[in-house]
Amino acid sequence: MFKYFSFILVFVLLTDAKLFGQSDSLLIYKNLEQGLLVKYNQPSQAQIIFQQVLEQSKQKGIRSTQVEALKQLAQLDILSAKYGSAKALINEALATCENANLVQKKAELTYQLASIFHAQGDFTKALEKYLESLRFFESRVDLPNSLNTYMALADLYNKQNNFSKSIEYNLKALTLFEKQNDKFRLLNIYEQVGAMYARQNQYRKAVDYYKKAERIYKELNNKPGQAAALINMAAVFVAEGNKMVALNNYMVAYQLVAPMHIVPLEVSSLNGMAKLYADLKDYEKANLNYRKAIALAKPAGLKIELEEAYQGLSELYKGLNDPGTSKAFRSLSSEIKDSLFNDSILKQTADLQLLFETEKKQAQIELMGKEQKLRALDLQQTKQEKNFFLALSVLMALLILVFIFFITQNRIINKKLTSGMADLAIKNTEIESQRAQLDQLNQVKDRFFSIISHDLRNNLTTMKLYFDLVSSPSYKESTSEMSKQVAASVQNTIDLLENLLVWASGQIKGIQVEPKRVSVHHLAELNCQMLSSMAFQKQIQLTNDTDLDACIVADENMVNLIIRNLLSNAIKFTSEGGFVSILSQEEADFHQIIVIDNGVGISEEHRQTLFTAHANVSTQGTANEKGTGLGLLLCKEFVEKNGGSIWVESEKGKGSSFYFTFPKALS
Numbered sequence: 001m002f003k004y005f006s007f008i009l010v011f012v013l014l015t016d017a018k019l020f021g022q023s024d025s026l027l028i029y030k031n032l033e034q035g036l037l038v039k040y041n042q043p044s045q046a047q048i049i050f051q052q053v054l055e056q057s058k059q060k061g062i063r064s065t066q067v068e069a070l071k072q073l074a075q076l077d078i079l080s081a082k083y084g085s086a087k088a089l090i091n092e093a094l095a096t097c098e099n100a101n102l103v104q105k106k107a108e109l110t111y112q113l114a115s116i117f118h119a120q121g122d123f124t125k126a127l128e129k130y131l132e133s134l135r136f137f138e139s140r141v142d143l144p145n146s147l148n149t150y151m152a153l154a155d156l157y158n159k160q161n162n163f164s165k166s167i168e169y170n171l172k173a174l175t176l177f178e179k180q181n182d183k184f185r186l187l188n189i190y191e192q193v194g195a196m197y198a199r200q201n202q203y204r205k206a207v208d209y210y211k212k213a214e215r216i217y218k219e220l221n222n223k224p225g226q227a228a229a230l231i232n233m234a235a236v237f238v239a240e241g242n243k244m245v246a247l248n249n250y251m252v253a254y255q256l257v258a259p260m261h262i263v264p265l266e267v268s269s270l271n272g273m274a275k276l277y278a279d280l281k282d283y284e285k286a287n288l289n290y291r292k293a294i295a296l297a298k299p300a301g302l303k304i305e306l307e308e309a310y311q312g313l314s315e316l317y318k319g320l321n322d323p324g325t326s327k328a329f330r331s332l333s334s335e336i337k338d339s340l341f342n343d344s345i346l347k348q349t350a351d352l353q354l355l356f357e358t359e360k361k362q363a364q365i366e367l368m369g370k371e372q373k374l375r376a377l378d379l380q381q382t383k384q385e386k387n388f389f390l391a392l393s394v395l396m397a398l399l400i401l402v403f404i405f406f407i408t409q410n411r412i413i414n415k416k417l418t419s420g421m422a423d424l425a426i427k428n429t430e431i432e433s434q435r436a437q438l439d440q441l442n443q444v445k446d447r448f449f450s451i452i453s454h455d456l457r458n459n460l461t462t463m464k465l466y467f468d469l470v471s472s473p474s475y476k477e478s479t480s481e482m483s484k485q486v487a488a489s490v491q492n493t494i495d496l497l498e499n500l501l502v503w504a505s506g507q508i509k510g511i512q513v514e515p516k517r518v519s520v521h522h523l524a525e526l527n528c529q530m531l532s533s534m535a536f537q538k539q540i541q542l543t544n545d546t547d548l549d550a551c552i553v554a555d556e557n558m559v560n561l562i563i564r565n566l567l568s569n570a571i572k573f574t575s576e577g578g579f580v581s582i583l584s585q586e587e588a589d590f591h592q593i594i595v596i597d598n599g600v601g602i603s604e605e606h607r608q609t610l611f612t613a614h615a616n617v618s619t620q621g622t623a624n625e626k627g628t629g630l631g632l633l634l635c636k637e638f639v640e641k642n643g644g645s646i647w648v649e650s651e652k653g654k655g656s657s658f659y660f661t662f663p664k665a666l667s
Helices: 004-014 022-037 045-062 063-079 083-102 103-119 123-139 141-158 165-182 184-199 203-219 221-239 243-260 263-279 283-300 303-319 322-378 380-413 417-471 480-509 520-530 532-537 556-572 604-608 630-643
Strands: 515-519 541-545 551-554 578-587 589-595 644-649 657-663
Touching: 004 141, 022 045, 022 063, 045 063, 063 083, 063 103, 083 103, 103 141, 123 141, 141 165, 141 184, 184 203, 184 221, 203 221, 221 243, 243 263, 263 283, 263 303, 283 303, 303 322, 380 417, 480 644, 515 520, 515 556, 515 657, 520 532, 520 541, 520 556, 520 578, 532 541, 532 556, 541 657, 551 556, 551 589, 556 578, 556 589, 556 630, 630 644, 630 657
Parallel strands: 541 578
Antiparallel strands: 515 551, 578 589, 589 657, 644 657
C-alpha cells in the first residue's frame, strides 16, 4: 500500500512544486512517509515529523504535502481526543484545498471532520459531512474511501437505532470489500458484523468476529484497534454474565492505550472496569476508575462516557448508603442526558421547519413564474381587460340593486318573525347537527394532540424507569423479560413517530397518490425482514406467503406503510410462540392481500369502531406494547385513496384476519 501511495505522492509533489528542485520534494515525501510508518506506535515522534513536513511544505509552497501534514496532525489529535485543535487543523487544510483546488483532499478532510462529530455524539453534523464526502467518493469511484464512509454511516445509523439504514450501508460496504480484499477493510467488516450479532444477543458469534478483528490488529501492530476489539468483546462477556473474563479484557485494553493517551479508549476501559468492580463489591477500585474516567472525559468533551461515569458513581454511593453524594452525581448525569435529549428534539423541530420553509419558497417561485407569464400577455389582452372591467361594473351595479332589494325584504321578514317559528325550529335542528360534527372533529384533533403530548411522553418515561431499574445494583432478577419490555416500548415509540410524521406530512402537503406497478411479494418480504427482530423477541413465526408474481397498481410508499402497520399490529397482539402470515389471492380485477395471526382477536364491539377516527381506542399488546390506533386510520385512508377497500374478520381469543384490496396490474 505504501509503494502505491509513494508513487502518487511523488507525482503530486513534483507537479505542485515546479519551481523547486526534485530533491526538495523527495526529501519532504520521505519525511512524510517516515511519519506514517511510526504514526500508531510512536505518536509523539510522528507528531514531530509531521510538524516538520508542514513547515517545509509551507516554505517550498508545496500545498499537497502541506494539506497531508495537517490531515495527519489532526488525526493524531483525534486519537488523543483533542477535538478542538483537530477541527482547527482540518479547517486550515480545507482553506488550502480551496485555494489549490485539491478536491480529493477536500473530500478526505470532510470525512475526517465527520468522524470528530461522530465521536462527540453530534450525529446530525456527522451525517451531513459523511454524505457530503460520500457524494465525491462515489462520483470518482473511489472504492476505499467509499467503503470507509459506508462503514461509518452504518455505525452512525446503528447508534440511532435506524436499523434499516444501518443494514443498507453494511451491504454496500460488503460489496466493495469483496472487490478490495485487504486486511483493513476486513477489519471493518468483522467489527460491524460482530456488533450486529451482539445486538441480536448471539454472543458466541459476536465474540468470534471480534477475535478475528483483534488478530488482524495484532498482526498490523495497531494497538488502538486491538484495544477497541477487546473492549467490544468485554461488553459481550458482560452481557453473557462472564464478568471476570470481561474485566481482564478491559484491563488489557487499558494497558495498551494508556501509554499512547488514546483518551476515548482509555475512558471506555475505565468505565467498564469500574462497573465490573462495583458488581464484584470492590467499591474502592470502582470509585477510583470512575473518577479517572471523569478526569479524562470531561476536558475531551466525551458527553456519553462522562454521563456513564456520573451514573455509575451515583449508583455506587447509593449502594454505600450515602444518599447525598449519590444525588449529586445523579444530578450531573441527568444534566448531560437532558442536554443530549434536547439536541435531538431541536433537530427534529428544525427539520420540520425546514420542510415548511422549503415548500413555502417553492410556492413563491411558482407564483412569480405565473406572474411573469401574465405580464408577457398584458399587451395582447388590453382590449379584453377593458371589456371585462366594463362587464364587471355592470355586474356590481346589479349586485348593489340586489343588495338593496334584499335589505328591503329582510325588513319585511323581520316584521313577520313570529309567523316563522317553525322555520326557526328546523334551523335549530340543523345547527345541532353541525355542532355534533364539530364535536366529532374536535375529538379527532384532541386525539392527535393527546398522542403527541401523552403517549410519546409515557413511552419515554417507561423506558427510563426500565433502565433505572436494571442499572440498580439491588436489582437481581433476570433482565430477559425486562429487555423485551424495553424493546417493545422502543418499537412502539418508533411506530408512533413514523405514523405521526406520515400524518403530519399529509396535513402540510396533502396526500398525493402516485400509482405505479408494485410487486406485493417484494414489499411483503422487505417488511417481514424489517420486523423479524420484533417477531424474534416474542418467538413468533413471521412468514411471507404472497404470490411471487402478484402485482398491483398503487402508490408504493402507501402500500409499504399499510403492510408494515398491519404486520406490526399482528405481532403486538400475538402471544409468544404464535404465528403471523401475509398472503395474497388473485381475483378478476384485483388482488386481495390478507394479514393473518392467531393472537388475542378483536371483540365485536371493538370491530365496529376499529377504523373510525373519533371513536378509535388503543389497546395493549400481549407483551404490554402500547398502540395509538393511528396506524389503522392511515391504512384505511391510504387503501381507499388507491381505489381499494379494507375490512377485518376476527373472533375474541382466536386471532384476526385483516383483508385489503388493490387493482390488479396488467401483465
